[in-house]
Amino acid sequence: MAKRQFTPAKIMQLDTGFWGSKTLLSAIELGLFTELAKGPLDATALTKRLQLHPRSALDFFDALVALGMLKRTGTRYANTPETALFLDRAKSSYVGGILEMCNARLYRFWGSLTEGLRTGKPQNEAKTGEDFFGTLYADPQRLEGFLKAMTGLSVGSAQIIAKKFPWKKYKTFVDVGCAQGGVAVEIALAHKHLIGGGMDLPVVQPMFTAYARERGVAQRLHFHPGDFFKDPLPKCDVIIMGHILHDWNLDEKRMLLRKAYDALPTRGALIIHEALIDDARKENAFGLLMSLNMLIETHGGFDFTGADCCKWMKEVGFKRTQVTRLAGPDGMVVGLK
Ligand SMILES: C[S@@+](CC[C@H](N)C(=O)[O-])C[C@H]1O[C@@H](n2cnc3c(N)ncnc32)[C@H](O)[C@@H]1O
Numbered sequence: 001m002a003k004r005q006f007t008p009a010k011i012m013q014l015d016t017g018f019w020g021s022k023t024l025l026s027a028i029e030l031g032l033f034t035e036l037a038k039g040p041l042d043a044t045a046l047t048k049r050l051q052l053h054p055r056s057a058l059d060f061f062d063a064l065v066a067l068g069m070l071k072r073t074g075t076r077y078a079n080t081p082e083t084a085l086f087l088d089r090a091k092s093s094y095v096g097g098i099l100e101m102c103n104a105r106l107y108r109f110w111g112s113l114t115e116g117l118r119t120g121k122p123q124n125e126a127k128t129g130e131d132f133f134g135t136l137y138a139d140p141q142r143l144e145g146f147l148k149a150m151t152g153l154s155v156g157s158a159q160i161i162a163k164k165f166p167w168k169k170y171k172t173f174v175d176v177g178c179a180q181g182g183v184a185v186e187i188a189l190a191h192k193h194l195i196g197g198g199m200d201l202p203v204v205q206p207m208f209t210a211y212a213r214e215r216g217v218a219q220r221l222h223f224h225p226g227d228f229f230k231d232p233l234p235k236c237d238v239i240i241m242g243h244i245l246h247d248w249n250l251d252e253k254r255m256l257l258r259k260a261y262d263a264l265p266t267r268g269a270l271i272i273h274e275a276l277i278d279d280a281r282k283e284n285a286f287g288l289l290m291s292l293n294m295l296i297e298t299h300g301g302f303d304f305t306g307a308d309c310c311k312w313m314k315e316v317g318f319k320r321t322q323v324t325r326l327a328g329p330d331g332m333v334v335g336l337k
Contacts, residue, residue: 018107023063025103028096033079033087036070040078092215095155097148104145109296116295123296132247132298137203147207151182154242156327157273158186161240164324165271165334167191173238174199176228176260181208181221183242183273188217199224199234228256233263242273245309246290249300257335258316264337270318276331277305286329309333 027033030050035041041049047057061077064070071078079088086095105124112123125142126132137143167187171194175184178198188196198208202225212218224234229252233239239260245253260270277287291303306323310333313321318335325331 020063020067021102022107023060023067024069025099025107027060027064027069028087028099029103031089032064033069033083033096034089036077036079037084037088037090040073040076042075043077046077093155095152097145097150098152101145101149105142106293106296110293113292113296116292120295122298126297126299133201137201143203144207147180147204150179150243151211154183154273155186157242157330157332158183159190160326161271161273161332162187162190164326164332165238165269167194167238170237170269171195172236173197173240174224174234174236175240175242176200176233176256177241177244178208178223179204180211182211183240184221185212185215185217187240188212188220189215195220195222197222197224197234197236199226199228201225201227228259233259235263235265236268237265238269238271239264240271240273245272246274246294246303247298247301249302252300253304254312254316257312261316261318261335261337266337268337270313270335270337271332272309272313272335273326273330273332275303275329276309276323276333277303279305279307281305284329290329306331306333310335 030052032046032050035046035049043058043061046061047054052060061070062072065072065077069080069083071080085091085093087099088094089096109124116123121127122132124132125135136146161183167190173184173187173194173196175181175196175198178184178200181198184196184198188194198221200208200223205223205225208223209218212221241256241260245256248256257270264270275284275287275290277291278284281288287303294301294303310321310323313333313335318337320336322334323331324334
């Protein structure tokens with residue numbers, strides 16, 4: 001029998017994975033995809049448009065071709081269908097907010113992952129022990145960047161939640177920890193009978209209101225300023241919490257679930273959506289890495305499996321729970337009161 005040949009190729013590919021990642025993040029920072037959305041350009045014109053030094057410009061563009069982020073026909077570079085749709089800042093389908101945040105913040109903070117693993121302490125702006133959101137939001141630019149990033153992170157899931165959840169049975173909803181309102185807006189656009197809203201810290205209100213107005217749903221979406229640890233959650237038929245539970249430790253997660261339960265009527269529903277880890281904790285690498293990202297970003301947060309979430313929901317009183325896969329690594333857990 002032939003002996004199995006091992007190669008280090010898989011290891012080396014992962015080892016240098018950040019090269020490709022940073023190449024994409026720099027392309028976003030430079031506005032490359034937004035420029036190419038105006039029309040294809042050759043290397044000289046693109047170098048000039050992005051104000052690049054000529055030394056590595058060609059390698060940069062061709063690396064993006066090889067990574068599947070650009071097309072080159074003859075001498076001219078163009079966006080792929082995906083980068084044209086999702087990485088052109090001028091389009092409402094732009095998801096680059098999350099990439100901008102990865103570039104401006106997380107790329108650096110992940111540099112001290114080893115320290116985080118040794119100490120169990122966050123490695124971001126809150127490294128000095130302060131509250132994560134308070135520290136992050138103290139700078140208006142970071143506030144705006146973070147809230148837009150959340151829209152990029154959740155818009156794909158929001159569109160599937162709008163399709164897969166039986167919204168016809170319900171009249172009102174509130175997205176708790178709504179950020180810019182990316183999820184609430186997609187649901188309101190898909191279901192004209194719904195009256196909805198978002199609850200978040202008061203500092204978020206201007207960005208929520210502006211985004212709801214820009215997307216034409218401000219009449220049906222109201223902002224509830226509040227602190228979900230200090231205030232009761234707004235009463236409504238459906239509460240959504242996306243990427244909220246993973247920010248907090250287990251006691252805090254349970255407290256938020258209990259508050260959602262209390263705010264819902266009988267037969268009301270709670271929708272939790274996150275990068276749900278698979279129950280065996282072996283396959284959803286993104287979900288597991290997201291949990292490490294919670295180490296970098298928060299004091300006690302961690303991601304979890306669908307089964308974990310169902311168990312916590314049942315503990316606070318939800319009668320029935322169901323796990324549904326959404327796009328890519330994301331999933332939702334619905335709890336019925
Ligand atoms: C990780 S983001 C998730 C945003 C959005 N739900 C999504 O999935 O795209 C967490 C959100 O919780 C909000 N938040 C954090 N602490 C809060 C608190 N004590 N009360 C209300 N909202 C809070 C943040 O402002 C932020 O918008």
